[in-house]
Amino acid sequence: MASPQDEDVQNTSATAEDDLLILPRSSPLVGPIRNISSYSKDRQSALWTLLFLLILTNMATSLYNLPLNRVIELRLCREYYNQRDPSVIDPDGSIPEKLCKLNQVQQELAWLQGVMETTLIVCDFIVTIPFSFLAERFGVRFVLLLNMIPRIFMTFWVLLVGNFDRIFSTKAIIAGPFLAIFGGECVFSSTIFALTAALTQEYVQRASYFSYISSVSYVVAFMGPSLASFTMSQSLWLPFWIGVVLLTAAIPTIYLLPETKSRSNKHSLESDPATPETGPLLGQRLSSPIRYSDAFEADKKPPDYIIHTVKALIRLIIGRRNFQLLLVSFLLTALASSDTKLLVQYISKRYEWTFAQAGYLLSTKALVNIVLLTVFVPRVIRASIASKSVHGSEIRLNFLGAETSILISILGVLCIAMSFKIWMLLTSLIIYALGSALPVFTISLVKSPLIALQEAHTHTQDFSIVMLTKTLGSLLGAPLMTVAWVQGIKSGGVGLGLPYFISAVS
Numbered sequence: 419m420a421s422p423q424d425e426d427v428q429n430t431s432a433t434a435e436d437d438l439l440i441l442p443r444s445s446p447l448v449g450p451i452r453n454i455s456s457y458s459k460d461r462q463s464a465l466w467t468l469l470f471l472l473i474l475t476n477m478a479t480s481l482y483n484l485p486l487n488r489v490i491e492l493r494l495c496r497e498y499y500n501q502r503d504p505s506v507i508d509p510d511g512s513i514p515e516k517l518c519k520l521n522q523v524q525q526e527l528a529w530l531q532g533v534m535e536t537t538l539i540v541c542d543f544i545v546t547i548p549f550s551f552l553a554e555r556f557g558v559r560f561v562l563l564l565n566m567i568p569r570i571f572m573t574f575w576v577l578l579v580g581n582f583d584r585i586f587s588t589k590a591i592i593a594g595p596f597l598a599i600f601g602g603e604c605v606f607s608s609t610i611f612a613l614t615a616a617l618t619q620e621y622v623q624r625a626s627y628f629s630y631i632s633s634v635s636y637v638v639a640f641m642g643p644s645l646a647s648f649t650m651s652q653s654l655w656l657p658f659w660i661g662v663v664l665l666t667a668a669i670p671t672i673y674l675l676p677e678t679k680s681r682s683n684k685h686s687l688e689s690d691p692a693t694p695e696t697g698p699l700l701g702q703r704l705s706s707p708i709r710y711s712d713a714f715e716a717d718k719k720p721p722d723y724i725i726h727t728v729k730a731l732i733r734l735i736i737g738r739r740n741f742q743l744l745l746v747s748f749l750l751t752a753l754a755s756s757d758t759k760l761l762v763q764y765i766s767k768r769y770e771w772t773f774a775q776a777g778y779l780l781s782t783k784a785l786v787n788i789v790l791l792t793v794f795v796p797r798v799i800r801a802s803i804a805s806k807s808v809h810g811s812e813i814r815l816n817f818l819g820a821e822t823s824i825l826i827s828i829l830g831v832l833c834i835a836m837s838f839k840i841w842m843l844l845t846s847l848i849i850y851a852l853g854s855a856l857p858v859f860t861i862s863l864v865k866s867p868l869i870a871l872q873e874a875h876t877h878t879q880d881f882s883i884v885m886l887t888k889t890l891g892s893l894l895g896a897p898l899m900t901v902a903w904v905q906g907i908k909s910g911g912v913g914l915g916l917p918y919f920i921s922a923v924s
Contacts, residue, residue, distance in 0.1 A: 459619045464676050465627055471562075471671045472634050475569065478664040480642025481657040482573055484780075485650040487762055488515070488773045489580040490530055492654075493588040511583075515772045524767050525904050528760075530591060532900025535759060538691050539597040540894045542602030546886060547728065549605045560607050562672045565606045568597035570665050573658050580655070584604075604889055613675065633792060640784040648776030659914045692910060731883050741869045743861065745887045751856060752891025754924040757831065757917045761786065767907065768871045768914050782844065786851035795819075795855045813868055819859035827853030831922045835915025 495518035499506045507513055518739045572594040579586045614627050648654040735742060763775040830850025837843040863869060864884055899917045906916035 446633050463912040467674045476669040477640040479539045479663040481661040484646040484777045528903045534595045536896040541598035542604045543889045565601040567600045571597050574662050643780040647774040653776045716887040746777045749891040752888040754921040755897035756895025757921040773835045783847045783851045787854050816859040823853045823856035830924045831918040835918035
């Protein structure tokens with residue numbers, strides 16, 4: 419990984435779209451923050467702290483998601499065999515996983531996981547805009563610390579429900595996600611993006627910062643399922659305890675981040691523009707309060723902030739047909755992508771694999787994503803834009819890339835739905851992963867002159883709308899895919915691929 423101060427990166431003459439291939443230049447949820455760094459050493463320190471926090475939280479999430487399936491399945495399996503054949507249950511309460519792939523057990527597992535996923539998305543969606551106000555008023559540290567509450571609680575809750583079956587019913591597991599009212603993935607990612615964007619005003623350098631965040635996410639997506647599979651093979655509860663340790667380490671890491679809390683002293687806002695910025699990172703402002711959305715106004719109360727922001731976002735949608743069509747695309751692709759949450763259950767049920775084995779297969783898919791998004795796609799785009807035949811046709815290139823990615827994704831999910839053998843599934847997953855470049859092109863279209871308004875301050879608000887639209891798509895997709903998966907289990911055979919047939923149609 420290159421240094422953030424890489425001279426080659428800073429001196430490149432490529433356009434913003436050339437360098438920022440995966441993520442927008444600032445938070446997709448919140449408005450831009452003023453440049454708040456004084457020295458390159460401070461910027462580097464803040465950047466590495468952000469990356470370390472991202473590793474801790476994302477790895478903890480990976481260690482939570484995969485074994486959660488087995489914990490719920492084991493509880494449901496015990497209930498099933500307690501009523502029908504108690505001799506199957508070992509003295510320690512364990513049951514061979516292959517005996518738990520019954521339709522009744524898998525259907526109940528699908529329902530519980532669907533309810534939990536929907537609850538997480540709903541809570542995250544509800545608090546998205548209010549938390550932008552909290553970040554403005556109390557700072558990003560406060561928001562990130564609140565975000566740790568549901569993460570730690572859900573992990574401990576699984577340990578409690580999984581081990582104390584005489585105290586807690588299996589359905590009690592759905593109580594965990596309700597604490598996502600303290601912020602979910604959308605709030606966390608948006609805060610990280612906004613703080614990263616605040617580290618520098620140099621566009622190319624900011625793009626390189628976002629590329630580091632993307633790279634970290636890809637690496638964790640690759641290593642996470644494999645680590646979860648290995649640790650749960652040693653002990654089902656080991657991944658959760660490791661997750662607790664990682665999240666606990668995230669708390670002091672958050673305190674090392676620069677602060678953005680607004681100050682009530684209005685006199686401190688009037689500074690001499692010629693005076694160089696000094697002091698701690700994020701510690702001073704030059705001319706105005708640090709804002710998390712340009713739609714907010716300083717004299718408004720919290721409810722007025724929210725209402726005003728929603729109205730401002732709606733006004734940006736009305737009258738922009740191209741933007742509306744793009745939002746429909748984001749909505750449908752987010753809805754269709756909800757099938758990825760079912761991959762572990764799908765692999766385990768259809769091929770009678772353990773969840774640990776399925777985790778290793780998911781790491782293979784993530785490896786393809788890494789190679790595609792960090793090596794192949796960036797080189798193709800740069801080569802295409804540098805080509806005389808394509809130069810000046812970046813919008814057309816993005817449209818072509820988006821259409822190609824969608825077609826590949828459709829082919830991939832259809833292949834997954836019709837994969838009768840595991841080698842067929844592995845090939846299908848690779849094809850499906852090749853379509854993961856879609857966000858690269860659609861995000862670039864949001865910033866294109868065909869869609870973006872001339873006012874610079876509306877660009878980040880466009881990303882706010884995109885993020886909310888994608889969250890809404892996931893909200894619609896979670897229950898839809900759950901119902902489809904339950905029906906697929908009932909049908910059996912080719913019917914097991916029902917969620918992926920629906921995803922292809924979407």
